[in-house]
Each structure stands twice: as structure tokens, then as C-alpha cells.
Amino acid sequence: MDNSFTRANQATGGGNQPTNDSIDTALLKDDLYQAVNGRWEKTAKIPADHSSTGGFMDLNDNIDKQLMSDLDDIIASKKTYEGPFAEFLRLYELARNFKKRDADGANPVKPYLETIENLSDFNDLNSKLVNLVKSGYPLPIGFGVEPDMKNTKVNALFASAPGLFLPDRTYYENNNPAYQQLMPIFTKMVSQLLVLADYSSNEADEIVESAKKFDAAIAPHVKSAEEAADYSKMYNPMAFSDFAKSSSHFDLTGLADGLFGQAPKQVIVTEPKYYEALDSIANDETFNDMKNYLLVNLITSAAGYLSEEFRQTGSTFSRALSGRKEATPQKKSAFYLASGTFGQTIGDYYAKKYFGPKAKADVEHMVKNMIGVYEDRLRANTWLGKATRQKAILKLQKLELQVGYPDHIDELEYKFKINPENEGGTLFDNMTKIGQIALADNFAKLGKPVDRTRWEMSAATVNAYYEPFKNIIVFPAAILQAPFYSLKQTSSQNYGGIGAVIAHEISHAFDNNGSLFDEYGNLNNWWTKEDHEYFSKLADKMVKEFDGIPFAGGKVNGKLTVSENIADAGGLSCANEAAKSEGDYNLYDFFINWAKIWRMKATSQYKQLLLNIDVHAPAELRANVQVKNLDDFYSTFEVKPGDGMYLKPADRVKIW
Structure with missing residues (x-):
């Protein structure tokens, strides 16, 4: 199930991109995304082993490079480690040994x-x-x-x-x-x-x-x-x-x-x-x-x-x-394999080395601010009945928060023991054994209590997610960097970045899927029939707003993307309101940074693939369509009828 902020597990980033951040102000009223990102897009190059480049992808790629550099130093130091990190290093070295892999050929399989x-x-x-x-x-x-x-x-x-x-x-x-x-x-x-x-x-x-x-x-x-x-x-x-x-x-x-x-x-x-x-x-x-x-x-x-x-x-x-155009380079593929297996181990290393307590405290402040905005909105909601509104507020109050990294590495990763090459171990046999251990661990949980503290994502991943089964929102350390968040950015820029991500994940609790689950994460209808029918009509408006928009030689599927679009709409709207509560608010900064985080240049094939299978709308449309639903966007950029970014008030979708 995918409640992440962007499509997860895509090794598609690119580093060393041009930093042409100049804004084409002449385009702001007609195409916000192109105004902010168009000049960057003209000079950005997609690396040969990637299908896209841009905001999320560049950040992930830069983290990967930093971690691979750290690992080179660690391996060169000959320092000994214990526990999962030692096993991670063994797997990484085994995966990097292509001389051994080539000599083994097909024999392992x-x-x-x-x-x-x-x-x-x-x-x-x-x-x-x-x-x-x-x-x-x-x-x-x-x-x-x-x-x-x-x-x-x-x-x-x-x-x-x-x-x-x-x-x-x-x-x-x-x-x-x-x-x-x-x-x-x-x-x-x-x-x-x-x-x-x-x-x-x-x-x-x-x-x-x-x-x-x-x-x-x-x-x-x-x-x-x-x-x-x-x-x-x-x-x-x-x-x-x-x-x-x-x-x-x-x-x-x-x-x-x-x-x-x-x-x-x-x-x-x-x-x-x-x-x-x-x-x-x-x-x-x-x-x-x-x-x-x-x-x-x-x-x-x-x-x-x-x-x-x-x-x-x-x-x-x-x-x-x-x-x-090309396969992932050998060393990077070895890193992806090892870090994908020991995700919490490498996430723990990254977070403890590069994530600061000041950033965590600041983000937690923003989350609490955003939850306050949401609660005020729910209390003032005019289309929910009293009973449904009270249950929605209860669900919001019970929402749990995790920021940075988990308190401990998942016990499963302690069970992974790597049989090194000098003892006859092959990469295939080790990965097969790891898969068997993970499967046995999963099967052993049948009938047992659910571990509500377990993270589903590495702290070294540039993403965030809402878990409907636990009613919890999670913000890994890696996403807490510019352009999403920086202590050097204005509060409005941060709200247009990480603030919108935070509110997006909160909104998942009340999208067409999240609304089916109660405050404990149980599939439990807490809506009155009338309230749910009205909500369904609003959701249908969101389907209609995106459905059929031409993109990459195809058309957007409004039903496929509706839950993420509802979360984007609620997230942007609430982040906008929260930004206005800060003394230094500047909505120009807010909307510009919102468009910037969706910066993405991709191959036509990748765009078409995402159009068919991704529950998220294309990045460019996430930037452009949602702002049209906010009245503040029109006043900030003086958008009028006839401008490309104009949408009639009657067609603006407002749910949360």
C-alpha cells in the first residue's frame, strides 16, 4: 500500500545538476511549474543510468554518494564493527566483488x-x-x-x-x-x-x-x-x-x-x-x-x-x-542491494551522523502547528455532521508522529548473517537466505501483536508516509533538507516544502482511503451515510479535476490518483494557512517553493509508466493544479480570467 509522498523505491536521481534557479516571472500567471523550473529543465541532464532527475531524485542521489564515500573510508580504515552494520559491510563487499560474481557465473542459481x-x-x-x-x-x-x-x-x-x-x-x-x-x-x-x-x-x-x-x-x-x-x-x-x-x-x-x-x-x-x-x-x-x-x-x-x-x-x-540508457554502475548497484537489505541499519548510521536535534525540534513544532490548523478546520467544518466531526477530531488527536529515525534497528536485521566469500558464500546464496529469514520472520508474526513502533522506510530515504493501519505519520531524516526544509530558508519556504509534506500525510488520514480507518487504524466506518455521500461527491470533483488531463502522450487517470490528490489539496491548503500564522510569512516564497519541490525531468518512457501505475499525479501537475484551488494563489500572483493558471471559483475543489 502506497501512502508515501512520492513514488518510493525509484533509483532515479541525478547529481551535479545545474543550479539555474532563476524564475521566469512572465510565466507565473500561466504556468507556475514552468515559471519556477523551466530554465532549470532546459539545461538539466538525465544521467545515463537514470530515468529522471530533479528535486527528490537529486537529494536521494546526493545521500547515496555521501554514504558510499563514507563506506569507502570505513572499509579502508579496517575498523571492526559488530551487529547489523558489520553484516551490512560484508554484504556490500560481497556485492562489489564482480570478479567473484563473474567466476561463479550461473552456478549459484x-x-x-x-x-x-x-x-x-x-x-x-x-x-x-x-x-x-x-x-x-x-x-x-x-x-x-x-x-x-x-x-x-x-x-x-x-x-x-x-x-x-x-x-x-x-x-x-x-x-x-x-x-x-x-x-x-x-x-x-x-x-x-x-x-x-x-x-x-x-x-x-x-x-x-x-x-x-x-x-x-x-x-x-x-x-x-x-x-x-x-x-x-x-x-x-x-x-x-x-x-x-x-x-x-x-x-x-x-x-x-x-x-x-x-x-x-x-x-x-x-x-x-x-x-x-x-x-x-x-x-x-x-x-x-x-x-x-x-x-x-x-x-x-x-x-x-x-x-x-x-x-x-x-x-x-x-x-x-x-x-x-544504461544499467546502474556496479558500485552503486552493490550499494543499493546492501542498503535495500539493511535499510534501517544504514538509515540509523545516516541519521545519527547527519541529522540534528534542532531540525527535529523545529519540524515537530511545524507538525503540531499543522495539526492545530487541521483541528480548527474540522471544528469549523460546515458539511460534516456533529458525530462524524467529533470522530474526525478524535482521529486527529490520536495521530502519532515519528520524526528522524526509529529508536532501535528492527530486530529482523539482527538475524541477517552474511556468509563471506572466503568461506564459500556467494551473493545469490546470501540474498536467498536473507529472503528466507525475512519470510520466516513474517510468518512467525501470525496471531501476534502488531509492533506499532516499526518503521516501514529507511531514515536515509527522501520521502514521508502515513500508515492507515496505525494512524501514524513518519518523516525520515533524509527529507529534512533543502528545498523541503532548511534552517536557512524562511518559514514560508519551509511551509511550502516540508510543511506541505507534513499536511499531505495528515490529509491521508482523511482521504478516500484513510477515511475508512478509525483512530486506531481499524477498517471501521465512522461516517454517517449522509456525510460519506457528501464526501464522495467532493472526491468525485477531485477525480474530475485531474481526469483526462493530457500528459506524456496519454491522459491522467483521476480515479487512480484521487487519494494522493486529496492529500495534496488538503496538505497545500493547510500548509498555506499555517505559513500565514508565522510572523515572517511571505506567500510568494510559499508558492514558489511548492513548485520547486516538484522539479523533475524524466524520460518519456518513465512518464508513461508512472501515468499507468502510479497513484500520484505527474509532478508537474501536482505543482500546477492544486494551487488553482487556493484563493491566496490568485491574490499573490494577481491571476485573472484569461490567465493560464486561472480556474473559475465554482470549479475550485476544496475538501479539507
């Missing part, structure tokens, strides 16, 4: 491929199913343990659907030209990977064509990104005994007994249509196609842990999808 090849039928598969799941094989059935959406104090069992070869179900529908463009690239890449793993060219081609049949059989039955964006449709509890009847081929009861000691009484099915169709997808007739589907998923996921030739080949499809 071959036993896993052979395990799949040797499966003879469903009886054989079921006899090995528990071990296959524990070992992380990419089966078309999946269990996970997460907080029960209606009782978030306790962890429950969820059943999810598998992913597709292409990014979204819509790629497979209505003769989508993107399918004709992208599937051949995927096909060629996987065939090449299989040849590298010592399959003949003919064998490789046959495996991929067979796997594609299975993938195509899955596609009609899984959710699109738009459908998955509706959290209310995720909660489909079933008696496990009924769920087990989804397949007459997979022994789902035996699997659950083997994983958990005994199958739980209930399972929450996030995609019931998929499991209703499971027997028609995976059966004796399609068994061979399913085996080949497993082979394809295994070799594509393994490529980044093998030789350089595997890594380069394995990134072909993602590069075509995002428009990156």
Missing part, C-alpha cells in the same frame, strides 16, 4: 532452477510445497502476515495474487500498443538469461513462450493499479476451509498447516477474483506452463545477484520501461 525442472506433477509439487514456499520460490499463490484491517492490534493471514510480467493488467487489454512494444523486449531478455544459465537457445525460447501463456491466463483475473488503489476492496475475509477449496490442485490446507503448525480459521483475500479463477489457471493441463512461469520469474529475480553479464542483461526490460 542452477540448483534452484533444477528443483523447478524436476517437479513432475501436482502430487510431487504438493509434497514439496511447504519447503518451496519457505525457500521463496515464485509460486502463483502467496501468503503474507499483516495487521488485520479490522483489528490492527493483531497480525492476520493474507492471501495475495502474483504479479505479471508487464507492469499492469491494462497492458494486456484492448490490444494495448504498449504490450506489442514491451513484451518482445521482455521475451528476448528472458531467453538471453536462460541461455546464460546454460539452456540451449531453442529450450530458452520454448520456456519463455510457455511461461507467457501462464502469465496471460493470470492477467484477466488480477487487479489493475486503479482497482488496487481502493483499500476497501482489499478486505475479503474467508473461512480458511472455504478458501482452501479455491484450488483442487494446490493443497492449500496442507501448506498452511506446514507453515503455521495449523491452518488459521480465517484468511483475508486481497484479490478474490484471482482465487475464484485459480483452478482454471493452474491445473494438470497447464502444469508445464506453470513450471516455466516459475523458471522465468526465478531467473529474472536472480539476475541482479549473479555475474555482470546476468546483471546487464537482466536490466534490459526495466531500462526499456523507464527509458534509462
